[in-house]
Structures are given as C-alpha cells and as structure tokens.
Amino acid sequence: MKITVLSGGVGGARFTRGLLALVGTEHQVTVIANTGDDMWLHGVRVCPDLDTLMYTLGGAVHEEQGWGRRGETRRVSDELAGYDLGWDWFTLGDLDLATHLARTELLRDGLPLSQVTARLAARWRPGVTLLPMTDDEVETHVLLDDGREIHFEEWWVRHRATLPARGFVQTNIATATPAPGVLSALSDADVVVVPPSNPVVSVGTILAIPGVRDALTSTDAPVVGVSPVVGGAPVRGMADACLTAIGVETTALAVAQHYGRRADGGILDAWLVDEVDAPAAAVLRGVGWASRAVPALMTDVPTAARIAADALSLVDRRP
Amino acid sequence: MKITVLSGGVGGARFTRGLLALVGTEHQVTVIANTGDDMWLHGVRVCPDLDTLMYTLGGAVHEEQGWGRRGETRRVSDELAGYDLGWDWFTLGDLDLATHLARTELLRDGLPLSQVTARLAARWRPGVTLLPMTDDEVETHVLLDDGREIHFEEWWVRHRATLPARGFVQTNIATATPAPGVLSALSDADVVVVPPSNPVVSVGTILAIPGVRDALTSTDAPVVGVSPVVGGAPVRGMADACLTAIGVETTALAVAQHYGRRADGGILDAWLVDEVDAPAAAVLRGVGWASRAVPALMTDVPTAARIAADALSLVDRRP
Numbered sequence: 001m002k003i004t005v006l007s008g009g010v011g012g013a014r015f016t017r018g019l020l021a022l023v024g025t026e027h028q029v030t031v032i033a034n035t036g037d038d039m040w041l042h043g044v045r046v047c048p049d050l051d052t053l054m055y056t057l058g059g060a061v062h063e064e065q066g067w068g069r070r071g072e073t074r075r076v077s078d079e080l081a082g083y084d085l086g087w088d089w090f091t092l093g094d095l096d097l098a099t100h101l102a103r104t105e106l107l108r109d110g111l112p113l114s115q116v117t118a119r120l121a122a123r124w125r126p127g128v129t130l131l132p133m134t135d136d137e138v139e140t141h142v143l144l145d146d147g148r149e150i151h152f153e154e155w156w157v158r159h160r161a162t163l164p165a166r167g168f169v170q171t172n173i174a175t176a177t178p179a180p181g182v183l184s185a186l187s188d189a190d191v192v193v194v195p196p197s198n199p200v201v202s203v204g205t206i207l208a209i210p211g212v213r214d215a216l217t218s219t220d221a222p223v224v225g226v227s228p229v230v231g232g233a234p235v236r237g238m239a240d241a242c243l244t245a246i247g248v249e250t251t252a253l254a255v256a257q258h259y260g261r262r263a264d265g266g267i268l269d270a271w272l273v274d275e276v277d278a279p280a281a282a283v284l285r286g287v288g289w290a291s292r293a294v295p296a297l298m299t300d301v302p303t304a305a306r307i308a309a310d311a312l313s314l315v316d317r318r319p
Numbered sequence: 320m321k322i323t324v325l326s327g328g329v330g331g332a333r334f335t336r337g338l339l340a341l342v343g344t345e346h347q348v349t350v351i352a353n354t355g356d357d358m359w360l361h362g363v364r365v366c367p368d369l370d371t372l373m374y375t376l377g378g379a380v381h382e383e384q385g386w387g388r389r390g391e392t393r394r395v396s397d398e399l400a401g402y403d404l405g406w407d408w409f410t411l412g413d414l415d416l417a418t419h420l421a422r423t424e425l426l427r428d429g430l431p432l433s434q435v436t437a438r439l440a441a442r443w444r445p446g447v448t449l450l451p452m453t454d455d456e457v458e459t460h461v462l463l464d465d466g467r468e469i470h471f472e473e474w475w476v477r478h479r480a481t482l483p484a485r486g487f488v489q490t491n492i493a494t495a496t497p498a499p500g501v502l503s504a505l506s507d508a509d510v511v512v513v514p515p516s517n518p519v520v521s522v523g524t525i526l527a528i529p530g531v532r533d534a535l536t537s538t539d540a541p542v543v544g545v546s547p548v549v550g551g552a553p554v555r556g557m558a559d560a561c562l563t564a565i566g567v568e569t570t571a572l573a574v575a576q577h578y579g580r581r582a583d584g585g586i587l588d589a590w591l592v593d594e595v596d597a598p599a600a601a602v603l604r605g606v607g608w609a610s611r612a613v614p615a616l617m618t619d620v621p622t623a624a625r626i627a628a629d630a631l632s633l634v635d636r637r638p
Binding site for chain 1: 359360361362363364392394395396398399401402403404413414416417418420421423424425426427438439442
C-alpha cells in the first residue's frame with residue numbers, strides 16, 4: 001500500500017512514526033513536508049519541519065521537546081551571541097547545526113532541496129520517502145495588524161504568536177512548483193493522510209503550492225484527516241492563533257469545514273476527531289463526510305499507531 | 320606614527336602582537352591580511368589569516384597551536400562527519416564556527432568582507448585596523464606536478480604540503496581590487512613592515528592584488544622585512560615547500576632577493592635576519608640593502624616586541 005502524508009513538524013512527525021509502527025516496512029510511506037518555515041539564518045539553511053521529521057523518524061529527536069536533537073548543546077549559539085547580530089531568540093543547537101551546515105553545503109553545490117533532503121535522510125533512515133513540498137524557496141510570512149510583514153518563525157518563536165496577525169503570505173508562491181515526486185505521490189497513492197499538523201501554516205502552505213490542491217482533489221485515493229484541534233484547543237503549539245488570523249474557529253468542526261469535503265470542492269473525504277469532539281463527527285456525518293470520534297491524543301507511539309489505524313479504517317484502508 | 324603590516328597568519332599575527340606591545344596605542348597600526356587561504360566550507364566563509372590575526376591580537380588565540388581558539392571543542396565537526404560529505408580533514412571548531420557563521424550572515428546580507436571584518440573585529444578589539452587585502456573572492460590554488468589544481472588549504476592541511484607542486488595561482492586575481500583603505504594604508508604609512516609570514520602564499524598573494532605592488536614601490540615610507548627563514552628552514556610551517564615550488568631556495572638571503580630591493584624594482588628597503596644568518600645580512604649590505612642580524616625567533620611577546628623594534632630601527636623609525 002502506498003500512503004502519502006502531508007506534514008508539518010511535531011504533530012505530523014509523531015503521527016507518521018505511529019503510522020510506520022502500524023504498517024511496517026512492506027508499505028510505502030511518502031511524507032510531503034512543509035518548507036514554509038524554512039529560513040536562512042547566519043548564512044545556513046534551516047528547515048524546521050524536514051528536520052523534525054528526520055530526527056523523529058530517525059530516532060534522534062528530543063522526545064519531550066518534540067523537535068531538535070536529544071542531548072543537544074548550544075556552544076556555537078552561545079559564542080555567536082558575542083557578535084551581537086540579532087536573531088538571538090532562535091537558537092541553533094550544535095548537533096542541529098551540523099545538519100544545517102551539511103544541507104547548506106549541498107545546496108550551495110547546486111543540488112535542489114529534494115536531493116539534499118534525500119542525502120541527509122540517508123543518514124537517519126526515517127523509513128519513509130521524505131520530500132520537501134517544493135525545491136523553491138517559499139517562506140511563510142505573517143502580515144501583522146500593524147502593517148509589518150515578518151518571517152513566520154519570528155512571529156512564532158520570538159513573539160510566541162502573540163502579535164495580532166491578519167493573515168499569512170508565502171513568498172515566491174506563484175512561481176513555485178512541487179518538488180519532484182510530490183504530485184505522483186498524491187496521484188499514485190492508495191490513501192492520503194492529513195495528520196494533526198497546523199492547518200494554516202503547515203498543511204495550508206503545502207496546499208498553496210500550485211498543483212498540489214488539484215492533485216489532491218483529482219487523486220483516486222481517499223484523503224483522510226486527523227484533527228489537530230481537540231476540545232476547542234490545538235493539541236500542541238499555537239495553531240489557534242493561526243486559525244484566528246484567517247478567521248477560522250479553533251474547533252475540530254471548523255477546521256474540517258476549512259479543509260472542505262472533496263465532493264464539495266475541498267480536499268478531504270474523512271475526518272477523525274477526538275472523543276471529546278463526538279458532536280462534530282456527528283455533524284459531519286450528517287452532511288456526507290466519513291467521520292468518527294476516537295481517543296486522538298498521541299501520548300506515545302502505540303497510541304499514535306492506533307490513531308493511524310483508526311484514520312485508515314475510516315476510509316477502508318487497512319494495512 | 321602610521322605603521323602598515325602585510326600579514327599572513329601565525330607569524331604575522333605574533334609579530335604584530337609584539338609590535339603593538341612595543342608601540343602602544345598612540346601609534347596607528349594597519350594590518351593588510353592575506354585572504355587567499357579563504358574558502359567556502361560547508362556553506363560558510365572561512366578566513367584563516369583574518370581569524371588568526373583577530374584571535375591573536377584579541378587575546379583569544381590557542382597559544383600553543385598559534386591559530387584557532389583557546390578552549391576550542393569540535394562538537395559540530397564530529398556530528399557533521401556523520402553526513403560523510405568529505406573535507407573531514409579540515410575541522411571547524413565550535414567557537415571558530417561562530418565567527419564563520421557571523422561572517423557568512425553579514426556577507427550574505429551583502430556587506431563586503433572589509434566591512435564584515437570590521438564588524439567582527441569590533442568584538443575582539445585587536446588594537447589595529449584589520450583589512451582584508453581585497454573584498455573579492457581570491458583563492459590560492461596549488462598547481463600540482465600531476466596536473467591537478469587544488470585549493471591551497473587542501474594541499475597545506477590535508478596533504479601537509481607533501482604533494483609535489485609546480486606553482487600557485489590566485490583565482491580571480493586579474494579583476495580583484497584592493498579593499499578600501501589598503502592602498503592608502505601603504506601610501507600614507509610612515510613605515511611598512513613585511514613580518515615573518517610566508518613569502519609565497521601569504522605576502523606573495525597580497526602583492527599579486529593589482530595595485531598593491533605599485534603602492535609599495537611608490538610609497539614614501541621605508542619598507543622593512545623580517546625573514547621567515549632562519550638557518551635554512553622556515554621558522555614555522557612549511558614555507559620551504561612553497562619556496563621550492565616557485566624555485567626559490569629556503570634561505571634568508573634567497574627570500575630577500577625574491578622580494579627584491581626597491582631601488583632595483585623590488586618591494587623592500589631593509590631585511591632583518593636571525594643571528595645565525597649574519598652572513599646573509601653582510602651580503603645584502605654589500606649590495607646596498609639595510610640589513611642586520613639579531614635574535615629573531617619570536618619565542619614570546621617581549622621577544623617579538625624587541626624584534627619589531629629592531630625592524631623599525633633598521634629603517635630609522637623608532638616609536
């Protein structure tokens with residue numbers, strides 16, 4: 001079975017780890033990762049979601065934190081602060097920095113990000129085909145209420161998503177193209193999964209790459225999503241601030257409606273919600289969705305595997 | 320008094336540190352540094368001679384090693400080796416890497432190397448005006464006997480200068496221009512010093528920048544050199560391999576003749592040699608040079624200061 005996942009960072013990585021535990025190696029899993037959070041920092045290319053996926057699936061992630069490396073240190077960052085260049089709110093861990101340096105070297109050698117990612121992933125053996133959504137430099141910027149436009153990471157990490165925002169834009173999005181393998185991973189899939197990633201700045205950014213939404217609406221594979229919102233709050237992170245910025249309520253129902261049902265021009269066929277959101281599942285079923293409420297908090301790998309099984313069974317895809 | 324020094328790495332840095340101890344802060348010292356050893360490594364810009372000067376004059380150098388940072392560690396380098404990208408023979412220390420990252424960020428922001436160097440040096444307060452020879456990317460390559468052309472650092476660090484070479488070339492040298500301040504530092508100087516740096520790949524590379532040699536031959540300031548060769552061997556490093564490659568004997572006399580006397584179209588007026596090379600000084604005096612033999616091994620800062628005093632007095636410039 002070919003399974004394709006559209007993923008942001010921590011939530012998508014933990015879901016995919018559960019999915020792999022469920023389906024094993026005889027199935028072919030492709031992860032299309034958001035790269036809108038990427039940035040050039042101190043001259044090196046940082047790709048937060050790709051790295052979170054690589055470290056999580058490769059067994060090297062800082063488990064409690066959800067991103068970055070286990071046993072990380074900050075010797076370079078501490079020293080760099082001595083030069084007083086700014087961006088001191090974004091710390092580059094020493095181990096993580098090695099990844100950024102390797103990536104930057106390969107990019108500067110002229111390799112596209114997709115090939116660079118394959119080279120880096122070869123070390124971590126994530127058990128999936130890991131694809132950036134695009135080889136182009138697309139970066140998510142936040143449009144602030146005060147008129148400024150800042151990089152998403154600055155809003156997210158530095159300001160903890162507290163600066164009032166009225167929307168998001170992706171730089172270079174009009175001319176961006178999906179990375180090699182992205183569209184075929186959608187058209188050839190047996191099932192496509194939208195994991196509990198940020199619907200706005202993770203999945204939403206992937207969907208904004210020209211061609212991706214069409215590939216999703218036209219694929220023969222069913223598309224099932226897992227709600228990142230449980231009981232009116234994001235499972236993790238500050239997705240509520242992103243949803244609010246684009247005028248979507250932070251509820252499992254509103255996010256499903258934001259994605260939309262494929263039969264109605266959206267991208268999903270099915271929506272898995274947490275048991276506390278059973279009423280939302282009922283509403284969705286009433287208007288033709290496949291939907292079900294299950295315990296959907298990914299507390300550990302076996303739980304994530306069970307949630308993945310629930311998602312697949314919702315569209316009759318059992319490994 | 321305005322003193323300008325044409326410097327490579329360790330030898331020039333230690334000499335300049337002695338010079339500063341001698342002349343104090345009421346004199347104005349400008350160091351024009353070789354940047355031919357610079358390279359892009361893992362996507363960051365490494366400038367070995369500028370950094371050795373900055374760390375040595377800023378009191379942060381690894382004293383025994385002569386270059387790099389005191390208390391250096393290799394956490395990033397060790398981790399980077401896991402990606403197996405090659406160049407593992409050139410280790411980036413963690414503290415040193417912070418400098419490269421800061422430099423790379425500023426370069427990528429569009430600042431020329433001379434301004435970047437001023438920004439970095441502001442942290443280290445080297446007590447001199449530190450100038451790269453050029454803002455252009457000029458890199459010294461080694462022409463090997465087997466026909467290959469490799470970066471100087473690969474020849475020097477990886478192969479310990481043991482691969483037979485038949486010469487050196489500087490990339491982009493024809494179109495390179497001296498960095499802002501370089502030519503005026505030579506024309507306006509009260510004295511110019513060529514410290515015991517590598518005559519071929521350090522001082523020779525600076526001299527190859529169009530305009531620098533002319534500025535030296537035409538300045539009103541006397542130009543005094545200190546021999547990097549003592550008793551037929553380089554004081555430090557493998558300068559003999561460089562001299563051999565260009566057909567110059569590794570003797571204090573041959574190096575002086577290679578630089579040449581300004582009255583004969585060369586760049587020097589005076590040449591300070593070690594006491595073991597007293598015969599060379601006598602030969603040079605016989606053909607019109609100012610030359611003197613003194614204990615010229617820079618064993619510590621006071622000794623380097625005394626050697627600097629001897630060099631200045633050879634051209635009647637006493638602080």
